[in-house]
Amino acid sequence: MATDAHRDAAGQSTDEPIYIDGESHLDEVVEEHDVVLVDFYADWCGPCKMLEPVIDRLASETEAVMAKVDVDANQQLAGAYGVRGVPTLALFADGEQVEQQTGALPADRLRSLIEGYTNE
Template identity: 60%
Template sequence: MTDDIEEIRRQKLAELRDRAETGGAEKSASKSPSEPIRITDGAELSETVVEYDLVLADFYADWCGPCEMLEPIVDTISAETGATVAKIDIDANQQLAAEYGVRGVPTLVLFADGQPAERLVGMQDEARLRSVIETHT
């Protein structure tokens, strides 16, 4: 499955590079959604990471108190920054959580230009998240 995800990622990156080189349509990453995207599998996460320049993947669990406290902050980040927020329920996506080495929740992984760039574990304040995002814009 990891090989399939990597192949999809390579294909999407190649398509985006071709568009940029030929002067085609601008990368859709210029406009991120104002609400978090619910991710249900690895292929969907890969597509999201390739489609948008900055993706903040929020690995969470419904039973996690700090995850609940982080949710309004992540919603604000989604609405007010250029980062796309991807919400991943670790109970429903155990294989995906394992693939990204999630051992505790909440875990936030920031993808910049299709690659993991930052990892934050535990409760984070809004200023910290904004700072990490701005570092990669």
């Protein structure tokens, strides 16, 4: 593992997506990091699978933390964020939700969206 890997307070590498287990876990991740991109996904979703390598790459290439929420396992959490379709991407900056997009966005558009909040 690279020595310059991003780490969260628990020492977990943030160069890979963090799989969220419930609302309190998501709240912790959002509170702990400046910029968090949350990918609400489902295993059966084709566009979600196409987006997965993009999310993995952005985790290691940007300052943002990538978080993944399985909507089937976390239906209440998805409902709380108004997720009606997957993939839905929610961007948090400084603990507040600042963007929400439904659909698989191209890597360059996601990178621009993230960098609008990480390069201030």
